[in-house]
Amino acid sequence: MSDRLQRRHLLLTGLTTGLIGAAVLGGCKRSETCPPAKLRPEELKQRETLHYTDHSPDPQKLCNACQQYVANTDADCGTCKLLKGPIHPAGSCVVFSARS
Numbered sequence: 001m002s003d004r005l006q007r008r009h010l011l012l013t014g015l016t017t018g019l020i021g022a023a024v025l026g027g028c029k030r031s032e033t034c035p036p037a038k039l040r041p042e043e044l045k046q047r048e049t050l051h052y053t054d055h056s057p058d059p060q061k062l063c064n065a066c067q068q069y070v071a072n073t074d075a076d077c078g079t080c081k082l083l084k085g086p087i088h089p090a091g092s093c094v095v096f097s098a099r100s
Contacts, residue, residue, distance in 0.1 A: 033054055033076065033077070033088050034054055034076070034077035034085075034086035034087060034088040034091070035086070036084075036085040036086065037085070037086075039084055039085050040084075043083075043084040043085065046083060046084070047083055047084075047085070047093075050082070050083065050093040050094050050095055051093055051094045052083060052087075052091060052092070052093040053091055053092060053093070054088040054090070054091045055088070055090060055091065056090055056091055056092030057092070058092060061092045061096040061098075062089065062090050062091070062092060063078070063080070063087050063088065063089055063090065063091040063092060063093075063096075064078070064089035064090070065098060065099055066080075066096050066097055066098065066099065067097045067098070067099050067100075068080050068081040068082050068095065068097065069081075069087060069089070071089070076088075076089075077089075080093075082095060
């Protein structure tokens, strides 16, 4: 293989590998709609303990249908009576309690 073809092959291989790597890594990132900014470690731990997630795996148990959820009319994220920080209306945790 000539030097010119070999360099072109290496360049294309590197470019393809880089694009695939970026796609894979980008796909692994989970962007939270309501990120928990400036929470103390114990508050973050409580969210983890209660298995809070921004995207409920059960459409029947969304935060906005829970007694503990407090909607925020000025923002997409609400709050919770039990957890500190922003709460996504389509989120969930293990202490879900349906509104009456």
